[in-house]
Amino acid sequence: MKQWLIRNVLAPAVALAFSIIVGMAFLAVTGYPVLSTFRSIVQQSFQDWYGVGQVLHTATMLTFTGLAVAVAFRAGLFNIGVEGQLYVGSMALGIVGYYLRALPKETIQWVPWVLWIMALTAIAMVAAGLYATIPGILKAFTGAHEVITTIMLNFVALAWINYLLRYDPQSFAVPATVRTPAFPESLRLPRLSHWLPIFQGSVVNASLFFAVVASVAIWWLLRSTKLGYEIRAVGKNPVAACLAGISPRRITILAMFLSGALAGLVGVSFVLGHKGYFEENFSGGLGFLGIAVALLANNHPLGVLLTALLFGVLNYGKVAAAGEIPKDIIEIMEAAIIFSVVIANSLFTRWLVAATKRQLKRREHSADT
Amino acid sequence: MKMEQQHEWAVEMLEITRAFARVVANDRITFRVRRGEIHALVGENGAGKSTLMKILYGLYRPDSGEIRIFGRHVRFRSPADAIATGIGMVHQHFMLVPPFTVAENVTLGDERVHFGIYRPHEAQARVATLIEQYAMALDPRARVADLSVGEQQRVEILKILYRDARLIILDEPTAVLTPQEVETLFSTIRRLHESGKTIIIITHKLHEVMALSERLTVLRAGKWIATLDTNATTPEEIARLMVGRDVILPTLARDIEKLRQLPVATPAQQNSKPAGEECSRAVTGSNSAPCVPLRVEGVELRRAGRQRPVLSNISFSVSPGEIVGVAGVEGNGQKELIEVLTGLAFPTSGRIFINGHDVTTASPRVKFSAGMACVPEDRQRHGLILDFNLRENLLLGRHHDWRNARHFTWERARRLLEDFDVRPPDPRMRAAQLSGGNQQKLVAAREFTRGATLLVAAHPTRGIDLGAIEFLHGKLLELRARGVGILLISSELGEILALSDRVLVMYGGKIVFEAPNCGLSERDLGIYMAGGTVAQVVDGGGSQS
Structure with missing residues (x-):
């Protein structure tokens, strides 16, 4: 238990503290007031419910991308393609929206809302999941490294979407824009302000609950199901897993599908919850930030909820405090967090292993004498 | 130099001890090689041969003991020191750059430059002389990527000769060769021997020991067992010394x-x-x-x-x-x-x-x-997932029947660990935290009870x-x-x-x-x-x- 706390709480906390120091140093060197700038980042986020709402919305999407990265990590795969996968999932929804635009209202209402949402969520997840399965299959059968293939597929996804929106003779875009037609109001996810008027104006929406459910579900999956056990086994030691009768190929492919499917949920949050349509370049790096979210959470699904919130604050503070400090400073801090987490994790792990070995030796010693 | 010329021993490693985290790989080993002889170092895997040679080559430092090379006391901090003293080692896995030519590979790391300019022709000429001297049948301009395994090994030997080595260590040199290539290697070794080089060959193939060496040293379980004249012994005796009479059984x-x-x-x-x-x-x-x-x-x-x-x-x-x-x-x-x-x-x-x-x-x-159940040879890499706790490790392979696996409670895991005397029998510990022997018992606990x-x-x-x-x-x-x-x-x-x-x-x-x-x-x-x-x-x- 003590070990667990050190690994999952102390190490990230130390890393976070260190990266804050790095951020402060940058502010000091560039001549900005250190403490008041930090205060304003936090204040921007929490001074009113609107700010909280915006932070929660960003955190929702970061939870999905963070989970996507974490699940792949647990299977020993470094999925850098979350950005591309979330675009594919979102674009799939955008295309569905394009075809729905012609459908009469009555037909749409003939199917209950819940079923619509379930079906649309499934479409986004499956589309993104299948896209992530491509590098999974390549890795499983040819050994092509997923870091390379997922990065390349990011470009493919962006270019493909660009084509579908601009150059396809049957373009899915609303003429003269780079977005797809909007979903009918009746098919969208309600905003939180629908129930809690204090969030008036904020885009935070019901997909927030999806994020919480997804975190808990992934936590349960990894902890208590056979698939989760096999994913963790392959991630830690593929040879031993193989000898125990687990097929590393199967797990690699399944884990990539699952990872992509989680990335696809960003589409649900953005297309169904926020705008109501797909818009080119809406993510702006959420998939990459998910790597930091997952790392800081030590790939723990419940931890991802917390770290997504933290990065939500930073990300919103970046926009809100734009008048006072350059957003680059915050981006440097985000990078510093990734660095320090990686270093802190390996340092703490080494230290823990050495400490327990010493302890065991002492115990053996006292048993002998 | 004169004193060195007359010194009888090329290598004297006295009372060498080197321990790793849990094992003593070399336990007060004394190992002497005569100047100009072919000396075979034999023993099973894990007997400590490689560790001893890595100490001699400066890759490891001994915990205690003394090393003398040609009569001079040495203390190596890195292989560079060993190379400077005239020691060369051919590793089991070759360290060559495939797209480079033979000459480039040989001179790599020791390019003789004039005012900062590398002269490939000069290097090539020097390498060509060496090839001729030892009749190695190599083209200095050939790309290493195009060479056979045996030829690549010769390039490794050339590298050592280029650095003026007097003492050559060959680590399991025949493991990767075909019988014909082994013959060629043996004649190369004999030629090196004739030119006065001292050669140590690490091997566990007894017919090679008999065919090549003049003397041999047997190690077992990190200890020196015997040093013998090859002529005065038999393969059976060597095999018996290598494997050892089991003292406990x-x-x-x-x-x-x-x-x-x-x-x-x-x-x-x-x-x-x-x-x-x-x-x-x-x-x-x-x-x-x-x-x-x-x-x-x-x-x-x-x-x-x-x-x-x-x-x-x-x-x-x-x-x-x-x-x-x-x-x-x-x-x-x-x-x-x-x-x-x-x-x-x-x-x-x-x-x-x-x-x-x-x-x-x-x-x-x-x-x-x-x-089938299986206790694999390499328990850490093949038998266990070190980052998993003991219960999860006991589940490996059993987990296919997940419904039943879920009935495998902490308590049942603890009892199984106690049955097999795994210490400590705490199913929440991670396998990495156990000692080697307890890891082995953990694997046995799982495999022996699989039904x-x-x-x-x-x-x-x-x-x-x-x-x-x-x-x-x-x-x-x-x-x-x-x-x-x-x-x-x-x-x-x-x-x-x-x-x-x-x-x-x-x-x-x-x-x-x-x-x-x-x-x-x-x-x-x-x-x-x-x-x-x-x-x-x-x-x-x-x-x-």
């Missing part, structure tokens, strides 16, 4: 004898004593094949880049309630045999049956369901303390009494002789001997482990293909 023998008296229990298996007889239990999916736990028919395994198969024409079977011991000096195909049996590699030809099911190309999963009818146990007692060895031997015999067929692969000859009903000896990837274990002596087995008859060994053994 005689005391155990009585208990084991008692356990062996236990009747083979299961009625279904009692009437199937002789191998190949029909078993009463119906085997689904196969047309009433005899229910032998393991039957291997003519298995051959070839590896890319090797001309000779690493396993050839392996045939044997294991009956219910029988322990079949596989003896042999390590590196004679045991590792490959395990890989083929567990499913890490597939045989090039031949067939494998587990309880009558053809599992020649089956996945480990299928082999498990056919009734399998065939157990493949590779070195099940390696590296664990005497009490634990005794304990695991007892468990093996218990399984045998319950009618489980056991294939025991071990480098401990004493263990094999104490436990087995039948003994096989592997040499050069073949089974060269098979007999029931009655009246066999370590000496007899030693002859077969050394490659058959004395005559065959003396005239070069494996070199005639």
Whole structure:
């Protein structure tokens, strides 16, 4: 238990503290007031419910991308393609929206809302999941490294979407824009302000609950199901897993599908919850930030909820405090967090292993004498 | 220089001790090599040969002890120091840059430059002279990527000569070569010897020792065992020294004898004593094949880049309630045999049956369901997931039946750990936190209780303390009494002789001997482990293909 706390709480906390120091140093060197700038980042986020709402919305999407990265990590795969996968999932929804635009209202209402949402969520997840399965299959059968293939597929996804929106003779875009037609109001996810008027104006929406459910579900999956056990086994030691009768190929492919499917949920949050349509370049790096979210959470699904919130604050503070400090400073801090987490994790792990070995030796010693 | 010329010893390593986290790899080893001789350093894997040579080459620093090279006391901080003293080492894995030419590879790291300019022609000329001097049959302008393994090895030797080495260490140089290439290597070595170089050759192939060396040193379990004149010894004696008489087993023998008296229990298996007889239990999916736990028919395994198969024409079977011991000096195909049996590699030809099911190309999963359990050779890499806790490790392979696996509570895990004396028996600990011996017991706890009818146990007692060895031997015999067929692969000859009903000896990837274990002596087995008859060994053994 003590070990667990050190690994999952102390190490990230130390890393976070260190990266804050790095951020402060940058502010000091560039001549900005250190403490008041930090205060304003936090204040921007929490001074009113609107700010909280915006932070929660960003955190929702970061939870999905963070989970996507974490699940792949647990299977020993470094999925850098979350950005591309979330675009594919979102674009799939955008295309569905394009075809729905012609459908009469009555037909749409003939199917209950819940079923619509379930079906649309499934479409986004499956589309993104299948896209992530491509590098999974390549890795499983040819050994092509997923870091390379997922990065390349990011470009493919962006270019493909660009084509579908601009150059396809049957373009899915609303003429003269780079977005797809909007979903009918009746098919969208309600905003939180629908129930809690204090969030008036904020885009935070019901997909927030999806994020919480997804975190808990992934936590349960990894902890208590056979698939989760096999994913963790392959991630830690593929040879031993193989000898125990687990097929590393199967797990690699399944884990990539699952990872992509989680990335696809960003589409649900953005297309169904926020705008109501797909818009080119809406993510702006959420998939990459998910790597930091997952790392800081030590790939723990419940931890991802917390770290997504933290990065939500930073990300919103970046926009809100734009008048006072350059957003680059915050981006440097985000990078510093990734660095320090990686270093802190390996340092703490080494230290823990050495400490327990010493302890065991002492115990053996006292048993002998 | 003059003093060096006259000094009798090229290498004196005195009372060298080097310990790693848990093992003492070299325990007060004294190792001396005469100037200008070919000295063979022999011993099984893990005997400490490589560690000793890495110390000599400056890769490791000894915890204590003294090293003198040509009479001069030295203390190396890195291989660079060793190279400067005139020591060169050819590693088992070549360290060459494939797209570079022979000359470029040879001069790499020691490019003689003039005012910062590298002159390739000069280097090439010098390399060409060396090639001629030692008749190496190499083109200095050839790309290393285009060379055969044997030629690449010669480039490695050239690299050493280019740096004016007087003492050359060859680490298992024949492991990767074809018989013809071995011949060429031997003549190169002899030529080096004639030109006055001192040569240390690390090997565990006895016919090479006999064919090449003038003297030899045997290490076992990190200790110096003997230094002998090659002419005054026999391969059997060397084999016996390498493998060692097991000091613990005689005391155990009585208990084991008692356990062996236990009747083979299961009625279904009692009437199937002789191998190949029909078993009463119906085997689904196969047309009433005899229910032998393991039957291997003519298995051959070839590896890319090797001309000779690493396993050839392996045939044997294991009956219910029988322990079949596989003896042999390590590196004679045991590792490959395990890989083929567990499913890490597939045989090039031949067939494998587990309880009558053809599992020649089956996945480990299928082999498990056919009734196999396996204690793999490398417990850390193949047997355990070090980051998992002990309960999760015990679940490996059992987890396929997830419903039942969920009933495998912490409490049950604890009891199983206690049964197998894993210390501490705390199922929440991670496997990485256990000592090597306890990790081994953990693997045994899982595999012995799987309910399998065939157990493949590779070195099940390696590296664990005497009490634990005794304990695991007892468990093996218990399984045998319950009618489980056991294939025991071990480098401990004493263990094999104490436990087995039948003994096989592997040499050069073949089974060269098979007999029931009655009246066999370590000496007899030693002859077969050394490659058959004395005559065959003396005239070069494996070199005639």
